[in-house]
Amino acid sequence: MSQTEINHAEASAQPRKTAAAAGNAIEVRELRKRFGQQQVLDGVTLDFPAGEITTIVGPSGSGKTVLLKHLNLLLRPDSGTIVIDGVDVTKLSGRALDAVREKLGMLFQSGALFDSLTVFENVAFPLVEKTNLPREEIAERVRETLKAVGLEGMDDKYPSQLSGGMQKRAALARALVHRPKILMLDEPTTGLDPARTRAIHELIRRTQQNFHLTVVMVSHDVPEVFQICDRVAFLHNGKARLHGTVAEVMAADDDVFKRFVAGRAAGEENETAL
Amino acid sequence: MSIVEMIERLGALVLDGVVDLGDFVLFLLYSVLDVFLPPYKPRLWIRQIRIIGADSLFLIILIGGFTGMVLGLQGYNTLRRFGSEGALGTVVALVLVRELGPVLAAIMITARAGSAMAAEIGSMQATEQIDALTVMAINPVQYLVSPRMLAGVFSFPLLTAIFDVIGIFGGYMIGVGLMGAPSGPYFNGIAANMTGHDIMTGIYKALVFGVVVMWVCCYKGYHAERMATGVSRATTEAVVLSSVLILAFDYFLTSILL
Numbered sequence: 001m002s003q004t005e006i007n008h009a010e011a012s013a014q015p016r017k018t019a020a021a022a023g024n025a026i027e028v029r030e031l032r033k034r035f036g037q038q039q040v041l042d043g044v045t046l047d048f049p050a051g052e053i054t055t056i057v058g059p060s061g062s063g064k065t066v067l068l069k070h071l072n073l074l075l076r077p078d079s080g081t082i083v084i085d086g087v088d089v090t091k092l093s094g095r096a097l098d099a100v101r102e103k104l105g106m107l108f109q110s111g112a113l114f115d116s117l118t119v120f121e122n123v124a125f126p127l128v129e130k131t132n133l134p135r136e137e138i139a140e141r142v143r144e145t146l147k148a149v150g151l152e153g154m155d156d157k158y159p160s161q162l163s164g165g166m167q168k169r170a171a172l173a174r175a176l177v178h179r180p181k182i183l184m185l186d187e188p189t190t191g192l193d194p195a196r197t198r199a200i201h202e203l204i205r206r207t208q209q210n211f212h213l214t215v216v217m218v219s220h221d222v223p224e225v226f227q228i229c230d231r232v233a234f235l236h237n238g239k240a241r242l243h244g245t246v247a248e249v250m251a252a253d254d255d256v257f258k259r260f261v262a263g264r265a266a267g268e269e270n271e272t273a274l
Numbered sequence: 275m276s277i278v279e280m281i282e283r284l285g286a287l288v289l290d291g292v293v294d295l296g297d298f299v300l301f302l303l304y305s306v307l308d309v310f311l312p313p314y315k316p317r318l319w320i321r322q323i324r325i326i327g328a329d330s331l332f333l334i335i336l337i338g339g340f341t342g343m344v345l346g347l348q349g350y351n352t353l354r355r356f357g358s359e360g361a362l363g364t365v366v367a368l369v370l371v372r373e374l375g376p377v378l379a380a381i382m383i384t385a386r387a388g389s390a391m392a393a394e395i396g397s398m399q400a401t402e403q404i405d406a407l408t409v410m411a412i413n414p415v416q417y418l419v420s421p422r423m424l425a426g427v428f429s430f431p432l433l434t435a436i437f438d439v440i441g442i443f444g445g446y447m448i449g450v451g452l453m454g455a456p457s458g459p460y461f462n463g464i465a466a467n468m469t470g471h472d473i474m475t476g477i478y479k480a481l482v483f484g485v486v487v488m489w490v491c492c493y494k495g496y497h498a499e500r501m502a503t504g505v506s507r508a509t510t511e512a513v514v515l516s517s518v519l520i521l522a523f524d525y526f527l528t529s530i531l532l
Contacts, residue, residue, distance in 0.1 A: 072409050073408075074405055074408060097411075099411075101408075101409060101410070101411040102411050104409060106406070106409040108402040108405065108406060110401050110402050112402040112403045112406040113403075114398075114403055114406075115397075125410070129417075130410065
């Protein structure tokens with residue numbers, strides 16, 4: 001067994017006990033995905049414990065976003081399984097797949113707000129389209145969610161009239177309005193300045209606690225993001241090289257991870273050199 | 275390059291082409307099928323009928339009017355050589371109703387609404403809005419494409435009919451009002467010589483063009499590459515392919531319906 005594998009096993013041992021006690025919201029086993037000649041995911045095995053924030057980090061091209069797109073069921077794996085809330089979703093289709101999707105909330109990297117709708121309409125969208133709730137209840141739920149993300153009074157603005165940080169908040173409100181069990185965030189602070197990045201991180205932590213969510217986040221804000229997450233999964237060359245609690249992963253004797261964190265902290269762009 | 279490599283590349287090209295064609299046809303089947311499957315969203319249908327139909331009305335009236343005026347001018351000068359100015363109304367009406375009305379109206383709607391549609395859906399693809407719909411358990415084809423398909427089928431024949439009527443009046447204005455063709459035979463000739471088959475030929479064409487334009491423009495937008503140039507390329511391809519297919523289908527429909 002190589003040194004890296006030993007570290008990986010040691011780092012993973014404790015969290016697995018915790019996960020077993022609390023239960024895993026998502027379990028990924030031997031996930032593989034190839035695009036053309038490129039093996040993007042090469043046997044990823046990870047657990048995402050319920051009620052915790054797990055951040056997926058790694059160099060560019062390590063498969064972070066592709067993994068997230070499998071977790072939110074936008075992509076199908078070539079092999080391997082994904083179990084969400086006790087259901088193997090890799091073979092699901094139709095209504096069964098929709099039923100699992102309704103447990104998920106997703107904040108896209110670009111926000112993905114609908115340009116032609118106001119903030120209120122954007123946030124109300126999942127309820128209007130997917131439920132039979134009365135208008136008054138939808139309005140109340142939307143205002144409550146907008147208040148939770150600090151966007152009170154912005155109901156009538158269009159996405160183009162909002163700053164980058166506000167767009168992320170509005171997109172977060174839309175992801176939360178149908179009360180999902182699992183929230184997925186794809187690089188939620190991309191394009192934001194350090195102050196807004198901190199504010200969004202705090203909002204994510206507060207939201208997770210208030211809504212009792214399991215959060216899966218892809219982030220490049222290393223090491224800042226470690227302050228708000230419970231667990232870290234480090235992807236490298238399509239594999240989960242390290243995973244465990246923040247303290248365990250930070251303490252792991254893994255040169256590749258240390259160089260990645262050091263490079264990130266120094267603001268190095270050339271991650272692929274890893 | 276060896277012969278084997280050339281054959282391999284050719285094979286790969288053919289296979290890609292077949293896969294793309296399959297995708298293209300399946301896209302049409304799903305978008306038509308989804309019109310009939312719940313949940314039904316009349317609000318979306320009406321919105322698209324407004325965007326594709328009502329918002330194109332001014333352009334259709336403008337182009338229909340000018341087309342009729344040109345036909346009136348050219349028709350009068352040609353028919354005068356044979357002393358047949360009295361047939362002007364029949365000629366203008368038949369040319370418009372059977373041929374120019376459906377084709378020009380479809381090309382104009384492609385230019386105005388089809389291009390905007392491809393750009394809008396392409397932009398939604400580029401900014402992950404279509405992924406957002408999927409994650410919300412909303413079928414993006416049913417939400418974005420099917421209402422447009424229905425609106426196309428509904429709007430194209432109506433806009434074509436308006437194009438024809440305005441064109442006939444445009445021909446009357448120039449041929450009779452300006453050039454001096456006899457007034458009575460203009461409309462009497464239309465009433466005497468225009469058959470239900472002529473009118474239905476134009477309507478059938480408009481229906482088919484409605485499906486073709488919505489199909490092509492939505493497909494190109496939906497499959498746009500996720501970048502700014504991808505959206506512009508999708509828009510251009512949508513307009514060019516729609517226009518070519520309108521003319522190609524026009525030929526086949528004419529040969530069937532004659």
